[in-house]
Amino acid sequence: xxxxxxxxxxFQSALTVQNLLYCLGGVFLGTLIGVLPGLGPIATIAMLLxxxxxxxxxxxxxxxxxxxxxAQYGGSTTxxxxxxxxxxxxxxxxxxxxxMARKGRAGVALATAAIxxxxxxxxxxxxxxxxxxPLAELALKFGPAEYASLMxxxxxxxxxxxxxxxxxxFGMILLGLLLGTLGTDVNSGxxxxxxxxxxxxxGIGFVVLAMGMFGLGEIxxxxxxxxxxxxMIKHVSGLWPSKADFKRMLWPILRGTGLGSLLGILPGxxxxxxxxxxxxxxxxxxxxxxxxGQGAIEGVAGPESANNAGAQTSFIPMLTLGIPSSPVMxxxxxxxxxxxxxxxxxxxxxxxxLFWGLIASMWVGNFFLIILNLPLIGLWVKMISVPxxxxxxxxxxxxxxxxxxxxxxxxxxWLMAGFGVAGYVFSKLECEPAPMLMAFILGPLMEEYxxxxxxxxxxxxxxxxQRPGSLVxxxxxxxxxxxxxxxxxxxxxxxxxxxxx
Amino acid sequence: xxxxxxNTKDFFSGLLFTAIGSAALVLARDYEMGTLLRMGPGYxxxxxxxxxxxxxxxxxxxxxxxxxxxxxxxxxxxxxxxVLPIACFGILIRDAGLVPAIVLLVMVSAxxxxxxxxxxxxxxxxxxxxxxxxxxxxGLGLPMQLLGPWFGF
Numbered sequence: 001x002x003x004x005x006x007x008x009x010x011f012q013s014a015l016t017v018q019n020l021l022y023c024l025g026g027v028f029l030g031t032l033i034g035v036l037p038g039l040g041p042i043a044t045i046a047m048l049l050x051x052x053x054x055x056x057x058x059x060x061x062x063x064x065x066x067x068x069x070x071a072q073y074g075g076s077t078t079x080x081x082x083x084x085x086x087x088x089x090x091x092x093x094x095x096x097x098x099x100m101a102r103k104g105r106a107g108v109a110l111a112t113a114a115i116x117x118x119x120x121x122x123x124x125x126x127x128x129x130x131x132x133x134p135l136a137e138l139a140l141k142f143g144p145a146e147y148a149s150l151m152x153x154x155x156x157x158x159x160x161x162x163x164x165x166x167x168x169x170f171g172m173i174l175l176g177l178l179l180g181t182l183g184t185d186v187n188s189g190x191x192x193x194x195x196x197x198x199x200x201x202x203g204i205g206f207v208v209l210a211m212g213m214f215g216l217g218e219i220x221x222x223x224x225x226x227x228x229x230x231x232m233i234k235h236v237s238g239l240w241p242s243k244a245d246f247k248r249m250l251w252p253i254l255r256g257t258g259l260g261s262l263l264g265i266l267p268g269x270x271x272x273x274x275x276x277x278x279x280x281x282x283x284x285x286x287x288x289x290x291x292x293g294q295g296a297i298e299g300v301a302g303p304e305s306a307n308n309a310g311a312q313t314s315f316i317p318m319l320t321l322g323i324p325s326s327p328v329m330x331x332x333x334x335x336x337x338x339x340x341x342x343x344x345x346x347x348x349x350x351x352x353x354l355f356w357g358l359i360a361s362m363w364v365g366n367f368f369l370i371i372l373n374l375p376l377i378g379l380w381v382k383m384i385s386v387p388x389x390x391x392x393x394x395x396x397x398x399x400x401x402x403x404x405x406x407x408x409x410x411x412x413x414w415l416m417a418g419f420g421v422a423g424y425v426f427s428k429l430e431c432e433p434a435p436m437l438m439a440f441i442l443g444p445l446m447e448e449y450x451x452x453x454x455x456x457x458x459x460x461x462x463x464x465x466q467r468p469g470s471l472v473x474x475x476x477x478x479x480x481x482x483x484x485x486x487x488x489x490x491x492x493x494x495x496x497x498x499x500x501x
Numbered sequence: 502x503x504x505x506x507x508n509t510k511d512f513f514s515g516l517l518f519t520a521i522g523s524a525a526l527v528l529a530r531d532y533e534m535g536t537l538l539r540m541g542p543g544y545x546x547x548x549x550x551x552x553x554x555x556x557x558x559x560x561x562x563x564x565x566x567x568x569x570x571x572x573x574x575x576x577x578x579x580x581x582x583x584v585l586p587i588a589c590f591g592i593l594i595r596d597a598g599l600v601p602a603i604v605l606l607v608m609v610s611a612x613x614x615x616x617x618x619x620x621x622x623x624x625x626x627x628x629x630x631x632x633x634x635x636x637x638x639x640g641l642g643l644p645m646q647l648l649g650p651w652f653g654f
Contacts, residue, residue: 054641165511167563171518171556178525178549185542190532192542193525216583223579223613389614390625393607396583397629400590400606401599405643413591417584424580428572429514447545459538 007129010356014364019062022055023361026063027368030070031077035380036391037084041071042437043218045331046211047395050402057339058354062361064335065315068328069121069365072311073373076113076304077380081106081236089272089307092279096292096299103295107239110377112249112297113304114370115241120257120305121366124312127261128319128359132348136320139345144453145463147321149473151446154323156477157266158435160484161273168431176436179204180443187451199411206334206441207406210327212416213433215399217423219392226388236377241297249301252282256305264310265317266325278306312362319355320345323442327434330441338406508569511560518557525550582613598649599638600630 013019029051033044048067052060072089079090080097093113100109142150155177159169182193183203194200241249259281260274282302283292292299314325315332322344324330336343341351348355373380403416426433457463464470506512529550535541586609593602607626611617630647637643648654 050637050643051641167556167560168511168514171514171553171560174549174553174556175518175521178521178546178553181546181549185532187540188533188542190542192532192546193528216587220576220579220583223583224576226615387616389611389616390621392614393611393622393625394629396587396610397603397606397633400587400594400602401633401637401643401645404591404594405637405645408644410591410594413594414588417587417591420584420587421580425575428575429510429517431514450545451540454537455539459536461537 002133003129006133006352006356007360009352010129010358010360013058013353013357014062014360019059019357019361020364022059022063023066023365024368024372026066027070027365027372030067030072031074031369031373031376031380032070032383034071034074035077035383036074036386036395037078037082037384037388039071039218039395040075040214041068042210042327042331043215044071044074045328046207046215047398047402049207049331049335050405052335053338053405057336057341057351058357060335060339061332061354061358062365064332065358065362066365066368068311068332069117069308069362069369072308073114073117073369074380076117076307077110077373077377078384080109080113080300081381082384089275089303089310092275092303093300093307095279096294096296099293099295100297100300105295106236107377108241108245108297109300110236111239111241111374112245112300114373116249116253116256116301116305117308118366118370119253120260120307120309121312121369122363123257124261124264124309125359125363125366127313128316128362129356131265131316132320132355132359135316136345136348139321142321142469143467144449144456145467146469146473147323148446148449148453149464149470149477150321150323151442151449153473153477153480154325154442155435155439156480158438160480164430164432166484168429169435172426172431172433172436173439176439177443177446179209179436180440181447186444186448199409203444204415204440205403205406205412206330206437208403208412208416209419209440210331210437211399211403212419213423213426213437214327215395216416216420217427217433219395220420220424221427222388223392236381239374239377245297248297252278252298252302253305255281255285256302256307257309260306260309260311261313263306264313264325272310274306274310275303278302308366315358315362318343319347319358322347323445324438327437330438333441506564508564508567509572510564510569511567512564513572515557515560515562515564518553518560520557522550522552522554522557526554579613583610586610594645594649596649597651598646598654599633600647603630603633 029048030044033039033047045064045067052063055063075090076093078084079094080101083094083098097109155173159166159173182200184201185192191201256278259278263274279299279302282298283289286298314329317323317325318329318332324333333343341347400413403412404410406412423433453463464474525546529543529547532543533541534543586606590602590606593605604626607629608622611622634647638645646654
């Protein structure tokens with residue numbers, strides 16, 4: 001039983017007092033910041049990233065993962081209580097969760113989300129432990145051609161899953177790839193697009209870009225629509241679901257977990273897709289579809305489990321291939337690089353303690369979530385009710401100190417300010433920044449692999465079609481592209497995104 | 502009329518993509534292209550910039566042919582009041598120190614809100630100074646000074 005011994009090793013390292021504390025701290029801080037309206041997991045992680053710089057690699061990743069779950073759960077709490085989803089994947093939770101809250105069942109809705117997340121997290125942890133080793137082994141056989149094609153697939157997927165105009169999402173991808181080339185070219189040492197500025201020689205830091213586009217851009221947007229905040233539910237009581245509630249949530253949780261685990265592995269932010277599809281699945285299967293949108297418990301249980309399962313299985317491509325499947329994973333990769341670990345299939349064999357420790361800590365983190373969140377609900381409600389005009393200056397201070405402390409560079413702070421403006425302008429133009437961040441992270445890697453693959457094939461571009469692994473991924477990318485371009489499905493996709501508005 | 506802009510969001514997105522694409526294309530001419538076998542530093546960026554230019558042009562054409570919702574006004578006040586104090590933070594943090602940088606950032610940015618109140622913001626700024634000192638300097642040991650060289654430290 002290699003699986004058991006691996007997990008055993010993982011729990012050994014995750015259950016040390018130190019790592020338990022960091023996991024708990026991460027979950028707590030993540031929820032604390034994540035419940036703040038208008039702060040999604042990306043902004044939360046970017047803000048809290050500096051806290052982990054000084055930790056040993058293992059603890060820092062464990063803490064970051066904890067922050068991620070916490071932020072996600074916090075986002076759901078806000079979605080249920082205030083109807084202000086902090087990120088795309090809790091949009092669906094808000095639909096029925098907030099209706100439940102209005103009917104005085106806020107406590108049950110929160111408990112359902114927590115129980116669903118925990119169940120999903122448990123299944124997903126086991127799934128990662130089972131799926132990661134064979135995938136990593138497969139990944140070791142990948143050559144540069146496969147990697148380049150895989151990244152292309154990831155980018156195509158993030159276009160497909162982006163909101164709104166496909167054309168603009170494509171433009172944002174190209175822009176992100178182009179931004180990624182800024183700095184010193186690895187092969188020739190040539191400075192590209194730096195305008196002779198020595199401080200740009202290493203390229204733009206991804207934390208700078210993420211915090212500017214997501215953190216500052218978001219704040220400016222929130223300030224623009226300041227007066228339109230909805231009334232919130234301040235009183236939460238009756239946490240524990242009744243027996244009938246449990247019965248109703250059981251199958252949605254299981255179905256959501258299955259769906260989420262599968263979709264989460266897909267490149268291109270599968271967790272968002274997972275919660276949407278779980279919602280429509282439950283609506284289709286339900287005997288009372290008319291209850292959906294009016295506070296159906298299935299409409300909370302299904303998507304929340306799917307979302308959490310997806311969030312967790314999205315670690316699989318990151319850990320085994322070193323490729324981010326979502327902007328959050330891109331941040332995690334950035335954090336690994338800062339810690340001196342190069343993400344990829346080798347991590348598992350070279351640092352099994354870290355790898356399995358992180359996986360075991362996912363389960364521990366989910367456990368903390370459930371025991372922490374329900375008793376502390378009063379605190380979260382207090383956090384949500386902090387007025388925004390007192391909150392955002394605090395967030396700005398965190399962003400500024402955070403970005404400055406990455407490299408101790410004031411130049412980064414200025415760049416972040418610039419990207420803040422860019423983020424706001426892009427949101428005005430309905431150009432989504434998430435695909436751009438993905439492209440920015442993948443860009444330099446993709447160029448590297450592309451050039452290497454062509455060098456190995458003596459300049460023959462057919463190499464991407466001749467290698468079976470690469471061919472499969474290119475075909476998948478082509479299929480995904482064809483599918484969204486087909487008129488019928490295009491209309492469906494527009495409808496799906498309509499539902500959320 | 503076919504010549505009027507019907508989708509301003511598409512129009513300006515297209516304009517932006519076109520402008521960035523062509524600028525990058527011009528800049529990338531200075532970098533060696535190389536061949537498909539040995540790509541020079543200019544190859545990949547040129548292809549990307551060309552693609553961006555193309556997407557921009559399509560976007561522009563589309564803005565004349567399909568309808569969209571108007572962009573609405575840019576919120577200049579929050580934008581400037583958020584971005585400028587952040588930029589000042591970058592100037593102040595090293596030479597003036599953490600305290601002046603935070604006070605300026607909090608006081609100026611808070612003014613961006615319609616609900617700004619001076620009485621509430623002063624304790625907030627001071628509280629943030631104490632908090633940041635505890636967390637970042639004492640707790641995490643980040644190399645920052647409360648008051649910098651400008652104040653003779």
